[in-house]
Amino acid sequence: MGYIKTPVKGMNDFLPEDMRLREYVTGQIKQTYAKYGFSLIETPAVEHIENLTSKQGGDNEKLIFKIMKRGEKLSKEDITDSSALADSGLRYDLTVPLSRYYASNMEKLTAPFKAFQLGNVWRADRPQKGRFRQFTQCDIDILGDSSILAEIELVSATSAMLTKLGFEKFKVRINDRRILKAIAEKCGFPAEDYDKVFIILDKMDKIGAEGVEKELISCGYPEDVCKKYMSYYTASWDNCNEFCSSFTDDLSASTNIEMIISCVKQLNKGDFDIVFDPTLVRGMSYYTGTIFEIELEGYGFSIAGGGRYDDMIGKFAGIKVPACGFSIGFERIITILKDKGFKVPTEDEKIVFLAENGLSKEQLEEMFSEATSLRNEGKTVMVTPRNKNVKFQKDKLIAEGYTIFKDFFKNTK
């Protein structure tokens, strides 16, 4: 059988320069989240097929890389049905494994539990620019805290991390699924259609209020219902409470949002913006309360998103566990930093020892002894044979950040 040189379709080999950037970003994220008291945890890449297909993953459940049963479990009878061939699969997100993890380890964890995950996920998506079949996700979640302390901590930590990576002028948009639902209810949309209505509303920044109204009407909803619906979204308001007062007496969700915004604003000293956005929807239907998203000026996509999902962990744990999470688009951040020509800072002096071929024992000892001394002083020393084309060799090493070259025993033989 022949060998295949390229990586599996849609997956990446990372070159040393790619890794330097990824390691730098990873390091900054870990440092920041640790300061906020989040604990790094890890779950296996492989998850039970039952958990992956438990309807928590939305459309991602269609994209599972399934792993075949092994040995006697793979009996002849199974082979008649392809779905019976897999007993596990690669995780497509970090949220389903987190739910399982929490249910399994709850008693060993602090309560509330502030989890930080950084790991690969796999989706058999159609490969396209900037979308990969193996990619890194980075999530923070607070489990067991129903108060807005969770939201404030998640937004603060994520914003601090983005600031640390040099991002400016980003905007945190915040909304609450309960507000979205209250307006839809007030206008008389059927409850089972809410998600469908919200998906159309979500397009408002692209097609405008008129476009949303038109599309809702074209879906068969009565014109007066649609007009009334849009009137709330086109009205002018100064703050979330004012916006909500026009359709409800229950201001608990909007008071939460006001408090989150005022706390975060007071902390950020103008580095970034946080605003209430009543048209923010977020795709996943498992959200139950606050939702948030971060967008960067000049980019047409969000670089982070999350929200409160109070009903999901309980399905695994068997008891109700409030939960709120924020996920950053790790690969998007890498892509943006690359586009911006970001250079990873290097502190250490990087030295190359170019060794002639066939050095004597004494020469080798002398060279390695010097290398060891420099390394003990904290310097990076690459000991490598001197190539025939030494100019080409040096160019490559300079591109890797090496600045000092020392020949060992050239022309001494």
Add this chain to the structure above:
Amino acid sequence: MGYIKTPVKGMNDFLPEDMRLREYVTGQIKQTYAKYGFSLIETPAVEHIENLTSKQGGDNEKLIFKIMKRGEKLSKEDITDSSALADSGLRYDLTVPLSRYYASNMEKLTAPFKAFQLGNVWRADRPQKGRFRQFTQCDIDILGDSSILAEIELVSATSAMLTKLGFEKFKVRINDRRILKAIAEKCGFPAEDYDKVFIILDKMDKIGAEGVEKELISCGYPEDVCKKYMSYYTASWDNCNEFCSSFTDDLSASTNIEMIISCVKQLNKGDFDIVFDPTLVRGMSYYTGTIFEIELEGYGFSIAGGGRYDDMIGKFAGIKVPACGFSIGFERIITILKDKGFKVPTEDEKIVFLAENGLSKEQLEEMFSEATSLRNEGKTVMVTPRNKNVKFQKDKLIAEGYTIFKDFFKNTK
């Protein structure tokens, strides 16, 4: 379908305290190998099934987690043959992916290329104590260097890393497959039986020279051949060259070993030992030259192993590429450190803010403002709701390294 709380068989959920140790060890390894000029690279977890079953993986090829074809590739006809169902699998080591990576990216890499990999591999092994189905491997490899600079760098870097992790009194054993073969040839064993003979010789530390001789004879080899064979291994010698002179005039392999030993000895200042061991075998038949292994006093297994494999990379790359690598047993090191009661050093002050339920906007602002100031000073601050059972809560947090607790607005309402 029900949810399953436990991780997939043989794989681990890592708790925050597990992760702290793993992250610390990972950090020390990365720092050390960087100083030696090794570049971190990464390949996908998923590899082509053709590459995984190319006879480079030895027995590991029987332990592949196979990934099913998706969509139209999984047609009805395929289902008659279970082996046609998989087009990829999870990597079982980092060496096969490295070969593919090098063949694919050769022109973009420095030559020689000093690769460092740290990643998970998967083997559908029978789960048992200390053996997992997902585990971390950590390899350094030098590709494109046929000189002993490679061996010296690999042994020095690995030893420096172990010393940095606090290991003492470890022993590097070194041998050369060419020496093993020369003796077997001299004694008249058939060439196709060498590996079988070496596997028996490998037991010498357990069953003694007499035991090895007995087992060889019981395999049907002539008694005089076996006796002659063992006479070389029981003879006394002062150094590798002296040992080899008794059966060969070609001292190139033994001169290499002498030079490696003398260079490494001169660097290590007695922190550890490096010795020639003519009975060292190493399992994988792809080794072509030097082989080495590190063992720790008091443990019956090696914690690192490697050697030169000059023929393997070429099978992927299409041109001959000399290669030498050293792999450390990451999970074994973790287990030993745990057994030794190793404590991860913490530098930062870790503070907990215990927040009363229902704080006002002003109180929240005050608390978060103080948290931000402390975090900006480099301190870790966990803001969390004060639980009813605050003693239990504090105990858990103390176990996580938090030392300072501050109540926010207790009894002020």
